[in-house]
Amino acid sequence: MRIGIVGLGYVGLPLALAFAEEGHDVVGVDSDPRKVAASARGESYLEDGASGRLAAVSERVAGSPGYEELVACEAVLIAVPTPLTRNREPDLGPLVAAGSALAGVLREGQLVVLESTTYPGTTRERLAPLLEESGLAAGRDFNLAYSPERVDPGRTDFTLRGTPKIVGGMTPACLERAVGLYGRVCDEIVTVSGPEPAELAKLLENVFRSVNIALVNELAMLCDRMGIDVWEVVDAASSKPYGFMRFDPGPGMGGHCLPVDPFYLSWKAREYGQPTEFVELAGEVNQRMPEFCAERIARALNDLSKPVRGSRVLILGVSYKPGVGDLRESPAIKIMSLLAKSGADLAYHADHVPQLPELGLRSEPLHPALSEADIAVIVTAHPTLDLHAVVEGAPLVVDFRGVTRGIEAPNLVRL
Numbered sequence: 001m002r003i004g005i006v007g008l009g010y011v012g013l014p015l016a017l018a019f020a021e022e023g024h025d026v027v028g029v030d031s032d033p034r035k036v037a038a039s040a041r042g043e044s045y046l047e048d049g050a051s052g053r054l055a056a057v058s059e060r061v062a063g064s065p066g067y068e069e070l071v072a073c074e075a076v077l078i079a080v081p082t083p084l085t086r087n088r089e090p091d092l093g094p095l096v097a098a099g100s101a102l103a104g105v106l107r108e109g110q111l112v113v114l115e116s117t118t119y120p121g122t123t124r125e126r127l128a129p130l131l132e133e134s135g136l137a138a139g140r141d142f143n144l145a146y147s148p149e150r151v152d153p154g155r156t157d158f159t160l161r162g163t164p165k166i167v168g169g170m171t172p173a174c175l176e177r178a179v180g181l182y183g184r185v186c187d188e189i190v191t192v193s194g195p196e197p198a199e200l201a202k203l204l205e206n207v208f209r210s211v212n213i214a215l216v217n218e219l220a221m222l223c224d225r226m227g228i229d230v231w232e233v234v235d236a237a238s239s240k241p242y243g244f245m246r247f248d249p250g251p252g253m254g255g256h257c258l259p260v261d262p263f264y265l266s267w268k269a270r271e272y273g274q275p276t277e278f279v280e281l282a283g284e285v286n287q288r289m290p291e292f293c294a295e296r297i298a299r300a301l302n303d304l305s306k307p308v309r310g311s312r313v314l315i316l317g318v319s320y321k322p323g324v325g326d327l328r329e330s331p332a333i334k335i336m337s338l339l340a341k342s343g344a345d346l347a348y349h350a351d352h353v354p355q356l357p358e359l360g361l362r363s364e365p366l367h368p369a370l371s372e373a374d375i376a377v378i379v380t381a382h383p384t385l386d387l388h389a390v391v392e393g394a395p396l397v398v399d400f401r402g403v404t405r406g407i408e409a410p411n412l413v414r415l
């Protein structure tokens, strides 16, 4: 098969790889010429070793800045960003641009699948009319389906093949074609009755995580006041073999999905006059965490009679989760901005992120950064971080990830 992928990002690139590795030809279209050029060179900016895999199949992956190459594809998957506007409302700009451009080259018999996370109704109400500007009718002249992406960048235990894939088609024939397509790269396909349940299922997965993370984060703030170790509480509750699922507290949610997707649901819910209070409250609690963390850092310094102003604060890990360099919505950046406003002398050490131009900083070697700091703060613990070296090397350590459990030291403070 010849498969087109619109958007060569964290979602599109692994999809391109998966199809190419199964022997299919892939045309990757991206509005960012650097991503097109990199994929043409067989290079990936993803941190999970995709470069080697991409180089191995580079003759089957063609990058293209324009949509014309998609004419020859049997199926086109759309994986463009679905961000928020400044007012925290769905921004379908990239999707509308992709849909309109695709309409210009769409031909009879093609299958189009939307993979971007979005509110229920997007495929039918927004994408289908855009594609129909081609003069072709969805479900009659071309097939249209929605299939949410479950990739978790940096994760190696669950792959595209080993993770069940939800698919909902506009018609039974659309569904059948989409199932046939994904069956080439996924072992298990979960079919639903249309695009809307598939769109909403993805939002449920992410809202579920957001709500549960908010719950433990709120508990962490309470534990801080009560002088109870929240990690001990979570560890103890996790011993229940049924009816409990572990979620860990932390400095706040980051990434493209969890801080963004719940707003897609609550925005759509407003159209139906149905409040989504859980969803919104979870967002509020999680957004409060960086402020709580900055205040906790100030308190730890205060206990040593040091003000934030002028103190050297070394942040360890700045991406939103371990093992990746993705800075989107990263709580570390929010904590650093708050500390900068209070006059802290900021430094950071992080794998995957050599520099932070907007803060005018470069990642410092762990030594001598630890001994030069007044306080070291573990915000995101990359697997390579030597925790014993951190606790031994810095005069004061605050750990917002609970990774120092098992280490007891007078200079160590945990969330």
Ligand SMILES: NC(=O)c1ccc[n+]([C@@H]2O[C@H](COP(=O)([O-])OP(=O)(O)OC[C@H]3O[C@@H](n4cnc5c(N)ncnc54)[C@H](O)[C@@H]3O)[C@@H](O)[C@H]2O)c1
Residues within 6 Å of the ligand: 006, 007, 008, 009, 010, 011, 012, 029, 030, 031, 032, 035, 079, 080, 081, 082, 094, 095, 097, 098, 115, 116, 117, 118, 149, 150, 151, 152, 153, 256, 257
């Ligand atoms: N990153 C994840 O872990 C993840 C997981 C599941 C779902 N998703 C969802 O998948 C979608 C894509 O996310 P991502 O993380 O891959 O984003 P990304 O920003 O990494 O990649 C999107 C790519 O689309 C390109 N693009 C934007 N507009 C375009 C257009 N009109 N035409 C062609 N290319 C265009 C961008 O240049 C970019 O390379 C989002 O809806 C996201 O919510 C992401």
